[in-house]
Amino acid sequence: STTTTTTTVAPRSTVYSMTDQSIRQAGQKWRAVVRVSVRHSVTGDAVSGATVSVRMTAANGSLSIVGCTTNGAGECDAVWGNRTSAHTPVLATVTAVTANPTWDGVPSSLHLTRP
Numbered sequence: 001s002t003t004t005t006t007t008t009v010a011p012r013s014t015v016y017s018m019t020d021q022s023i024r025q026a027g028q029k030w031r032a033v034v035r036v037s038v039r040h041s042v043t044g045d046a047v048s049g050a051t052v053s054v055r056m057t058a059a060n061g062s063l064s065i066v067g068c069t070t071n072g073a074g075e076c077d078a079v080w081g082n083r084t085s086a087h088t089p090v091l092a093t094v095t096a097v098t099a100n101p102t103w104d105g106v107p108s109s110l111h112l113t114r115p
Contacts, residue, residue: 012041012104013050015094020112021077030114032056032080034092038070038099046074050099054078056112058087065095088114 016039023031034054038047050070056078057063068076078092089111097103 009042011043011101013038013047013097013099013101014041014104014106015097015108016074018092018094018108018110020110022112022115024115025082028085030083030088032058032083032087032090032092032112034078034110034112035075036068036070036078036094036108037073037075038097039074040101041104046070046072047099047101048072048074050074050076050097050103052076052078052094053096055093055095056080057091057093058083059089060086062087070099083114085114088112 016037019035021033021035038050053067064080066078068078070076093109
């Protein structure tokens with residue numbers, strides 16, 4: 001007789017990608033923008049309505065926690081405006097995602113640079 005055991009892994013929301021969408025502003029100013037994409041770990045589908053928290057740490061040590069909510073494509077932009085050249089690069093780190101299904105808890109980071 002053979003016994004088969006099946007293990008089911010609970011689906012999770014995962015940070016699929018982070019891209020630098022930073023924008024140059026007037027003078028030496030710039031807006032640090034990171035686009036975060038959240039996907040379903042099993043189906044790969046976009047997770048809309050997820051609340052994403054991003055810690056942004058600038059080269060000069062200043063810090064901001066910014067948030068955004070994903071759209072129908074599972075994407076949102078976290079924005080930290082009025083940065084100066086002293087703030088480049090900015091390290092953007094996803095620190096929390098409130099979503100259905102539950103976030104997998106894996107933080108993701110990306111360096112943003114002044115365009």
